[in-house]
Amino acid sequence: MRVALFVTCLADAMFPQVGRATVTLLERLGHEVVFPEAQTCCGQMHVNTGYQRQAVKLVEHHMRTFEPYDAIVAPSGSCVGSVRHQHAMVAERAGKRQLAARAGEVAKRTYELSEFLVDVLGVTDVGARYPHRVTYHPTCHSLRMLRVGDRPLRLLRAVEGIDLVELPDAEQCCGFGGTFAIKNADTSAAMLADKLRNALSTSADVVSAGDSSCLMHIGGGLSRLSVQARAVHLAEILASQ
Structure with missing residues (x-):
């Protein structure tokens, strides 16, 4: 195709x-x-x-x-x-x-x-290998506008070597929301703190999602906390071998 x-x-x-x-x-x-x-x-x-x-x-x-x-x-x-x-x-x-x-x-x-x-394409196993502990954040637009459901998780579960752990309160917004994070900085920061707390509770090495915008927000928060966990896009995991 x-x-x-x-x-x-x-x-x-x-x-x-x-x-x-x-x-x-x-x-x-x-x-x-x-x-x-x-x-x-x-x-x-x-x-x-x-x-x-x-x-x-x-x-x-x-x-x-x-x-x-x-x-x-x-x-x-x-x-x-x-x-x-x-x-x-x-x-x-x-x-x-x-x-x-x-x-x-x-x-x-x-x-x-x-x-x-x-x-x-009708595939879930894309031939990826990613030997890391991963938790997945379903972004608001993919979850609520596109209704992608569990498709990202089905793809991740098929990745060789992955340790996929459930993110508590996964469906809660990370607080980015584009200009929302600028216009409502305090609220955005509080929402991000909740998301980071839940992500870190999983002891995951990687927080993944399907949107770079949300990952930029989450990754920035992880960086400021000086923790080992990092933000990685779904595509990067699926492309790994």
């Missing part, structure tokens, strides 16, 4: 290893991965902070960039959630019905990594 990588802004600018891991994984499974170089921000941060009119041009650009592809995969529940639940809405509110229809079609072909692997 020919797959377009929707790498996301955060992976492109700060966590390139996540994009590389996604490519490594998909190629190892026998698929061709292409990188549409014209891709930019999908517009999620604009929509979430009230700049819907400004987001229209980004939606238009996203359509032009990704319409030619039958499968579009991103290592981010958050950005896939934006494509699926915001793009058509933004276009409709701008009175651009044709753009909204195009956005709806692209949304149908856009997948978060774990759901693409499990639902489209």
Whole structure:
């Protein structure tokens, strides 16, 4: 299958290893991965902070960039959630019905990594080996918007050598929420403290998730505590051998 990588802004600018891991994984499974170089921000941060009119041009650009592809995969529940639940809405509110229809079609072909692997490719064992104690945080967008359910856990359970331990109160938000962490810093910090406390109670070496944004927040907290545990994206674990 020919797959377009929707790498996301955060992976492109700060966590390139996540994009590389996604490519490594998909190629190892026998698929061709292409990188549409014209891709930019999908517009999620604009929509979430009230700049819907400004987001229209980004939606238009996203359509032009990704319409030619039958499968579009991103290592981010958050950005896939934006494509699926915001793009058509933004276009409709701008009175651009044709753009909204195009956005709806692209949304149908856009997948978060774990759901693409499990639902489209039909695999859970991707041939990974990762001999570490890992706990998994289900991010809010993947859990509540995309409803990926236990797909990431099914993939992790099939990894050779992994010691996967349950995260207490896993479904509680880590407190990042994009600009929420800036506008509501004290609340965000308190939510992060709860998440870190639960993660450290597992004695895991690694806290994993499917979104670099949440992992950036969690990883920053772990770093400030000067503990051995670190944040690692799901794609990086699945790409390991």
